[in-house]
Amino acid sequence: MGTSAGDSMDVVESGRRAAERSDASAGSETRSATFRIWRGTATDGRFEAYTTGVSEGMVVLDAIHQIQAESAGDLAVRWNCKAGKCGSCSAEVNGRPRLMCMTRLNELDLSEPVTVEPMKAFPLVRDLVTDVSWNFEAKKRIAKFSPRAPDAADGTWRMQQSDVDRVQEFRKCIECFLCQDVCHVLRDHGKHDSFVGPRFLTYVAALEMHPLDTVNRTGELKEAHGIGYCNITKCCTKVCPESIAITDNAIIPLKERVVDEHYDPLTALVRLFRRKPQ
Amino acid sequence: MVEYETHSHDVLVVGAGGAGLRAAIEAAASGARVGLVCKSLLGKAHTVMAEGGIAAALANVDERDNWSVHFADTMRGGQYMNNWRMAELHAKEAPDRVRELEAWGAVFDRTPDGRILQRNFGGHKYPRLAHVGDRTGLEMIRTLQDYAIHLGIDVHMECTVIALLKDGERVAGAMAYDRERGRFRVFDAKAVVIATGGIGRAFHITSNSWEYSGDGQSLAYRAGAALQDMEFVQFHPTGMVWPPSVRGILVTEGVRGEGGILVNREGRRFMFDDIPENYRSQTADNEEEGWRYVQGDKNARRPPELLTRDHVARCIMREVREGRGSPHGGVFLDISWIKSKMSDSSGHIRKKLPSMYHQFKQLADIDITSEPMEVGPTTHYVMGGIRVDGDTQMSTVPGLFAAGEAAAGLHGANRLGGNSLSDLVVFGKRAGEHAARFAAEQSSSSLPADAIDRTAREALEPFDRASKGASTEGPYQVQHTLQETMQELVGIVRREDEMVRALDCLASLRNRTARIAVTGNREYNPGWHTALDLSNLLTVAEAVTRSAIERRESRGGHFRADYPEKDTGYAGFNILVSRDTDGSMRISREPVPAMRDDLRQIIEENK
Structure with missing residues (x-):
């Protein structure tokens, strides 16, 4: 029962146009590009230049892999999915924190060498790989999800889509830690002991706005997680590959909650009188 | 003497995707001391790439659904080669595992009355896939990860297991190296759970990451365990084909679940041309009925784009081979056409398929809300793996368990989309539970010092060869040749003569592997890692x-051009692979156990 409707011919026509467009952008000649890649450790390292061929659609991670296979077998790089879903291949490309797997070469100026270097907010292991284990420790210190008892007849819960849209935005996070890398509190001031960084403020926001969660984390946000250090420069939002509105939708509402609960004079007065003798 | 750190656990879980995390959680909850080893950082495992959803007969969208329909769908999809006990347990337990994820913080998309929403997928009779847009795997792995980190599990990140250690017949631990520093680690454990995923990196065009190098299957095989159904490899029908650098990256079946159609260069919806007999009664025979189905009309039958993956992949290959493919050797997958059916189609597509939208926009300059995608088959999943007991997930080696893609049985000859995420949590839980129980019954074991020494020496040989300067090979080149060989000779369409040639190639690649030399030192050295994965x-x-x-x-994912039909003579057994005493690979046939009468009846009723 094959069909050949008019609609389907439109599909073919626009598909053909898209294919032609991408072929045209490919150019006929094989080009090459030079990459200045950080090699070595933090104490013993330098940029080294590698030149490799460039073909249609290549991303920075493809170039790194090609260089590995051609001339630098031990070039250290962390990666997994190569599809922007796992957040492993974070690095700084021409000074900007990016996922190497989602950075197309055709959006870079290849007449100049492309600089690829590791993230700066974390200790360097070697080449492009940093030790990001601090992030995993930081997450453990955040009070875990604790749902209210199920209240629907079938032993589960009811939640409306409109009530979970915001939480779902935060849960898109792929933990690439680019927001941590660009945050000046961590990158320039090294406040890793007193500030959890934008990734985990977003994580707290997802918990706090989860319709089922029962824990109040404003106390730990103010003290242990150091939310006050954030002065909303929005650098984190700009580099987020998932386009999460980290500052506007996560951090600012959390700051407001903290202010409401801990700095509102009326609340403070009430708390003063309610305080139980220690 | 080789230097190494020793870590002691009751249960060691190898792999931290959905199955490994769920196994670790269950074992830890039962009081066992649990170690979790993973090659990548926590939360980066391949589960993160699962897109469409997790199959469970919750019946939230269609109240006619229940476990027996899910069971029958899974068996039909697997061409009845499945371990029917696993298919039964999976169908019965998946709903509880999904509800459990919600209780642990997962936020699935919702129905209008506030329950977990379910979507259509290939081979599933009713809308059955709980999902979060097209990033369900991320939601699942993050939920399990965030739950697990509060249970006192010792997580060994970026650590690769290179051998299982045995004490007599039973497994006694594992040997590994940490990727960052290149130092050896020995794990002393009373039970080991293999949850290392698949083998896609053995092929050139694949949706799988570098991690999928068949570690678990190979470790278990070398430890004496049987593998099963390894001929059943799933080629997902829709991978990206252009540009070349993204070839193989997955395009979720969810695109077709939301109404996407497959079209050849002549504009023909070719999936209507070949509907297999056993699916004819369930499949729409016109476009209008297919559209009504994806819109939720319960009286409509599903469009042929939602036939099983093995069939859709072969239909695409046929179109390409017969000259009706798209410009870059695939076919067109189009979701933008729904603009003729709804007003805000662009917003709808971006809401339902956000990562597909971004993937094509960023990597291929294609706007899927207004243009079709070019897609073609990509190596995606292995149905086969470590042979396990259906109830306990224990392999043929005492104390060695397996779950998820690394294990065989649930999916038979072909896996239905959405059944892998449910596989991970159903059998991850079971493996963790039974591994902990097994561990509790064991006295401590002794680790084989000679095996540890030998493993370490062999692992370091590629460095020694570099210094000796004899005729050597580079690891990346050997890996590339292996991938090309498997793609060309043992890919989606197979022939005896080509596969015999492949065996010769593999033998020569084995010789080349023995000559691989790597440069640099042991610290985070991808050349060395690649050499060991080989x-x-x-x-x-x-x-x-x-x-x-x-x-x-x-049958299913296994297509032979020289034997293109199903042969009932082959329906009665699974093919087993085990290591012979002389170290060679032995192939044997194991009869499929007779199915219980009540299950047989369910299959009849659902025909």
Whole structure:
């Protein structure tokens, strides 16, 4: 029962146009590009230049892999999915924190060498790989999800889509830690002991706005997680590959909650009188 | 003497995707001391790439659904080669596992009355896939990860297991190296759970990451466990085909679940041309009915784009081979056409398929809300793996368990989309539970010092060869040749003569692997890592090839151009792979156990 409707011919026509467009952008000649890649450790390292061929659609991670296979077998790089879903291949490309797997070469100026270097907010292991284990420790210190008892007849819960849209935005996070890398509190001031960084403020926001969660984390946000250090420069939002509105939708509402609960004079007065003798 | 750190656990879980995390959680909850080893950082495992959803008969969208329909769908999809006990347990327990994820913080998309929403997928009779847009795997792995980190599990990140250690017949631990510093670690454990995923990196075009090098299957095989069904490799019908650098990256079946259609260069919806007999009564025979189905009309039958993956992949291959493909050797997958059916189609597509939208926009300059995608088959999943007991997930080696893609049985000859995420949590839980129970019954074991020494020496040989300067090979080149060989000779369409040639190639690649030299030192050295992964890739490649030669018929994911039909003579047994005493690979046939009468009846009722 094959069909050949008019609609389907439109599909073919626009598909053909898209294919032609991408072929045209490919150019006929094989080009090459030079990459200045950080090699070595933090104490013993330098940029080294590698030149490799460039073909249609290549991303920075493809170039790194090609260089590995051609001339630098031990070039250290962390990666997994190569599809922007796992957040492993974070690095700084021409000074900007990016996922190497989602950075197309055709959006870079290849007449100049492309600089690829590791993230700066974390200790360097070697080449492009940093030790990001601090992030995993930081997450453990955040009070875990604790749902209210199920209240629907079938032993589960009811939640409306409109009530979970915001939480779902935060849960898109792929933990690439680019927001941590660009945050000046961590990158320039090294406040890793007193500030959890934008990734985990977003994580707290997802918990706090989860319709089922029962824990109040404003106390730990103010003290242990150091939310006050954030002065909303929005650098984190700009580099987020998932386009999460980290500052506007996560951090600012959390700051407001903290202010409401801990700095509102009326609340403070009430708390003063309610305080139980220690 | 080789230097190493020793870590002691009751249960060691290898792999931290959905199955490994769920196993670790269950074992830890039962009081066992649990170690969790993973090659990548926590939360980066391949589960993160699962897109469409997790299959469970919750019946939230269609109240006619229940476990027995899910069971029958899974068995039909697997061409009845499945371990029916696993298919039964999976269908019965998946709903609880999904509700459990919600209780642990997962936020699935909702129905209008506030329950977990479910979507259509290939081979599932009713809308059955709980999902979060097209990033369900991320939601699942993050939920499990965030739950697990509060349970006192020792997580060893970026650590690769290179051998299982045995004390007599039973497993006693594992040997590994940490990727960051290149130092050896020995794990002393009373039970080991293999949850290392698949083998896709044995092929050139694949949706799988570098991690999928068949480690678990190969480790278990070398430890004496049997592998099963290795000829059944799933080629997902829709991977990206252009530009070349993204070839193979997955395009979720959810696109078709939301109404996407497959079209050849002549504009024909070719999936209507070949509807298999056993699906004819369930499949729409016109476009209008297919559209009504994806819109939720319960009286409509599903469009042929939602036939099983093995069939859709072969139909695409046929169109390309017969000259009706798209400009870059695929076919067109189009979701933008729904603009003729709804007003805000662009917003709808971006809401339902956000990562597909971004993937094509960023990597291919295609706007899927207004243009079709070019897609073609990509190596995606292995149905085969470590042979396990359906209830306990224990392999044929005492104390060695397996779950998820690394284990065989649930999916038979072809896996239905959405059944892998549910597989991970259903059998991850079971593996963790039974591994902890097994561990509690064991006295402590002694680790084989000679095996540890030998493993370490062999692992360091590629460095020694570099310093000796004899005729050597580079690891990346050998890996590339292996991938090309498997793609060309043991890929989606197979022939005996080509596969015999593949065996010769694999033997020569094994010789080349023995000459690989790597430069640099042991710290985070991808050349060295690739060299060590190669022996696993070679083992699973040989297992796939030998099993595929043995099955002289076409069934599910296994298609033989020289035996293009199903042969009932082959329906009665699974093909097993095990290591012979002389170290060679042995192929044998194991009869499929007779199905229980009540289950047989369910299948009849759902025909």
